[in-house]
Amino acid sequence: MRSRLERLAREIAKFGAVGAIGFVVNFIVFNICVHGFGLAVVRSGVIATAVAIGTNYIGNRYWTYRHDGDKNRRSRELSLFLLFSGIGLVIENGVLALSHYGLGLTTPLADNVAKNVVGLGLGTVFRFWSYRTWVFRTLPADTAVVTADAFAVETAESFLAVAPPPQPQRVDATK
DSSP states (O other): HHHHHHHHHHHHHHHHHHHHHHHHHHHHHHHIIIIISSOOHHHHHHHEEEEEEHHHHHIIIIIIIITTTEEEHHHHHHHHHHHHHHHHHHHHHHHHHIIIIIIIOSSHHHHHHHIIIIIHHHHHHHHHIIIIIISOOOOOOOOOOOOHHHHHHHHHHHHHHHOOOOOOOOOOOOO
């Protein structure tokens, strides 16, 4: 139990470090789009989140979950990553849209809090759960993966095993 908690703590720490880098990317791109290019806040939020998703995929695939999965699963993994990241994008920028357009909180501080604190916080919890549950799934440590070679060796060994000699049986002649 303790080793499972330690593994989870390491996973959360790595996910958080990757997320921190993604947060910085998201924050900078969002503010450049809004204040530098004059784009609408939700459009800027979607662009910023999309750029951060790319950054986070690289960090999670090659650091947080680098030992999980194999190359044959990468296309499925990337598809699921993009799907769940897209849902996280909707959560994050939905909070921004609700705050900016629904509640009329339109100051730069309000937009940044809605997107980068509340929205990103909710989106991060969802992403962590979905990535570890569906995207970067691992086999339990005690589960053996049977490959074709391992199966062939095991089968050959069972055929080559020497069976114990048959035991003589007594026949009762009185019956």
